[in-house]
Amino acid sequence: MVDLKALRAEMDKRYKVIEISEQRTDLAFLECDKIDVPDAVAYLRDHEGYVHLSFITCVDRLEDEQFEIVYMLRNHEKKHDLGVKTKIDRKNPVMDSMHNHWAAVATYQRELREMFGIEFPGSPGVNRPFALESWAGPPPMRRDFDTRKYSEETYFPRPGRETHDPAEHMKKTQYPGRADL
Amino acid sequence: MKTKTDKPVLPNLDLPASDKGYFCDARPEVVEPVKGIWENFLNWGRANSLWILGFGTGCGAIELRPLMTSRYDMYRFGVQPRPTPRQSGLFIIGGYASVKTLKRIVRSYEQMQGPKFVLGLGSCTVNGGMYWDSYNTINRLDQYIPVDVYIAGCMPRPEALLAGIKALKQRILDGEAEGANDYARNFDWYKANQKKIITDWNMPDYNW
């Protein structure tokens, strides 16, 4: 069990915490300013027992023109997960590298750079391609990249393959003439 | 020594000048089947010693492993895995092929000795399957290398694989499995398709 109010009070002394919200008793999310994140994560790791980094990922908030980066930490003693979130500008996506915090961070940052186009200056090997090879298009995980259109243009779709919206298809084939569905 | 200068050669444009000497610039050639009983005999031999290239390209490869155990025992059909393309005659594409893998598939396929056969395993080789709209997997395998038999399913059972191998054997016996010659005949078309998606082509145009 983690006392979130106490954690928030401790964090407020040092960093600007925007929001802290509880999802389950063993999972909470904490939102910080971009500038505070590397220090806040280091503080959580060294003083609050969040020693394990589960993952780093990014959510594309296209409508807000922002990327939301999530660092998921785990406290094994208190059996608690804490997601540290921060928002960065989508037009100029640069984030401070945290490759000294954990060994795997450099890999995550490499993947984020490739999939979302977020720059991590100073992260070792960040410019090497991770999963893609000879990729010329925009970073594929961005929401404005249309994977279906790209696939149809690049690869050769086999003629005769049909796709349906399942709801519409079910309505037509299973319940013909029902207007209330 | 007589050199064949009248045949068209491959430019190998994307190779650095220092590497050009290492690779052949000859194109693949069509080997016309001999007619009659001799070809039938050769086909009988080919059909009964299918050696698989041990390159599990996708998740379908997980169903290849049970074939090697006593339960399915593919060795009784003269099928066995080999570690290198030079010794193999059958390439089983185990499902989806990402662009990065396709580059290795093309290279491995070209390095195999003819006559060579390709078995497309799983729906994703037929039309993209689950990943028909993915930005990184191809939709149709037969646009890039010639395919002899497709096995549909996701994922196909070992029995389906055995049935596919049986179907391939029948094709070989009937003299229809002419994939290597098809590749040589339509070499430019295949190459254009391959180069369309493999944009960093840093290998010889044809490597054997």
Added chain:
Amino acid sequence: MTQMPDREKFPVHTGGVENFDLESGRYMKVWQGPQHPGVTGNMALELVTSGDEIVDLKTHVGYLHRGFEKLMERRKWIQNFPLVCRICVPEPDFNEYLYAAATEELAGIEIPERAVWIRTLNLEMARLTSFLMWLGGQAGAFGMGTIGQWTVTMRDFMLDLFEELTGGRIYHMYIVPGGVRGDVPQGWFSHVLTTLKNVEKVLDDIELVLFNNAVFKKRAVGLGVITPDMVDYYGITGPNARASGVARDIRKDRSYLIYDKLDFDIITGISIGVDSDIFGRTRLRAAEMRQSISLIRQMIDKMPEGPVHVSPPNVLHWKIPAGETYLSAECTRGEYGYYIVSDGSDKPRRVYVRGPSYTHAVALFEHMAPGTNIADTAGLMVSLHTYPPEIER
């Protein structure tokens, strides 16, 4: 007995970058993979060697990248079910469970008790099946193909059980939101018990053949040591961490599903008295297989009766309230997790899959390999239990 690499053989560091003068004749670059037989899934290793000693290793992944996370964003919640299980081929049930449980949590669906039990049973069987496949790979990487034949055959019998229960051999698509897809068929439990008995017998044989094998002992003891202080820094989870004596098991820590009602202890390297090398990790995983067998037996004994499924709302128009959650479970390799963000629409906003191989195969393996032998690379990699499909997804 830790193998310390001979630093004199190593290249010079200048400005944080290692300098290999390949022309000097001291170093040679060797590529292992992507089609190396010792690799479970396609992954290429770029080795720089000096003699037969590895001085640098870079992992290259992406041969199996299908863009799952992108595809999920453009499919409805229910349409993602056939997709998620294909992320990790040898152990698909964890994807199904985590995706189902995360959507249920966001949508606020309670599932019946029997469904929870069947889910747990399904997951434990998946663990056992995956371990069987792994054990064959580990022995095969050290040249003992016989054990691979035994375990893959036994795995086949486990897959038969899955087929009877779910209709699918490899991909089950059995755990769906609201419970499981169908009840246990009649007589299935007795089939499970029979198969478990056979698996146990094979495990006894393997105990004899593998762990007393001089070749395996000579090669595996002292190779690839993970020390407890590496665990946090390299993000090691699962049996790799437990073998070094760190008692962490999400089944106990989070006690998801019904693991708090079952009788089991965390197996660590200390509790079974092994070192944290390849040999020790193999022993530990063999012990975890027996633990899985015992858990399955307990579940069959105590399985409650009742419904196995509650109907969610019309799944074709299913909109999940906005929110985000992260769920993790203990798979054979460590922490498997799903981070799901919903924006209130009928499609997920973001699904992130956390595979344990991500840290093991890249950061940890690149750290452990220098100083070992080329011939041991395959064994070392298999002992970390990496499945490339979950790294690149």
